[in-house]
Amino acid sequence: MASEPAKAPTEPQRLWADPADLSAAVAAAQSGDEGAFRVIYRAAQPGLLRYLRVLVGDDAEDVASEAWLQIARDLGSFRGDSEGFRGWAATIARHRALDHLRRERRRPSHSMPMEQLADRPSDDDTAGSALDAVASDAALALIARLPRDQAEAVLLRVVMGLDAQRAGQVLGKRAGAVRTAAHRGLRKLAKLLERPGTALPAETGHGVTGAAEEDETTQ
Incomplete structure (x- = not known):
């Protein structure tokens, strides 16, 4: 029997564990707690880097550093919960990425071959x-x-x-x-x-x- 064609989900599922609640850590970091700032950095940085890698490629680390400098500078003005912080941080990272690309858009690019995707999925799903x-x-x-x-x-x-x-x-x-x-x-x-x-x-x-x-x- 032929298998039915796969259908895309109506709501995207998460690929990693649900993000930790950073509300308390953000509040503590706003009061000057350096340890709390390290907590929110470690929690938010991996997702920001994946996001930035698609936007700016190899320059993601540099752009992320610029974003975190602004996050640290403006953290006192942030108001919101844990998810609000992640959205706020993503907005800052996106602005820094667009600024970076506007500066670099005339730089010549050099192609470099990459390996093929190793494990191609089956047609089941x-x-x-x-x-x-x-x-x-x-x-x-x-x-x-x-x-x-x-x-x-x-x-x-x-x-x-x-x-x-x-x-x-x-x-x-x-x-x-x-x-x-x-x-x-x-x-x-x-x-x-x-x-x-x-x-x-x-x-x-x-x-x-x-x-x-x-x-x-x-x-």
Whole structure:
């Protein structure tokens, strides 16, 4: 019997454990507790780096450092809970990434071959496999093939675990638009993973195509 075609989930699931509640640590860090700031840094940095790697490629560490400098400087003005902090930090990181790409957009790029995606998923559940693939660092390059709005929606919803409303605040869009973009992005990832011999895109040192374009909602 032929298997039914896989369907993308209506709501993206998280790929890692639910993020820790940082509300107490944020409040303590705002009062000058350096240990608490280290706690929020260790909790938020991995997701920010994955997000930035798709936006700016090899420059993610540098951009993340710029973002954390601003986070440390402006932390006293933040008001909100744990998820609010993650969304606020993602917004700062996104602004720094767009600034960086605008500065670097005329820099020549150099292609470099990358290995093919090692374990191509079976055709049993390509949508689920697309979600699983996002968990690997190599597969972030596949997300970079998506249109920018879809790539960012997938990263914010699936990788960073923000709800649609928070992700919409980061992107300056309505929650419904973010849900739609994430859904379409996951469908495209599923189709990419269905192709035999799917190869990762050439490494150029930059992230998703078009990420340096002006975005009036982030200015």
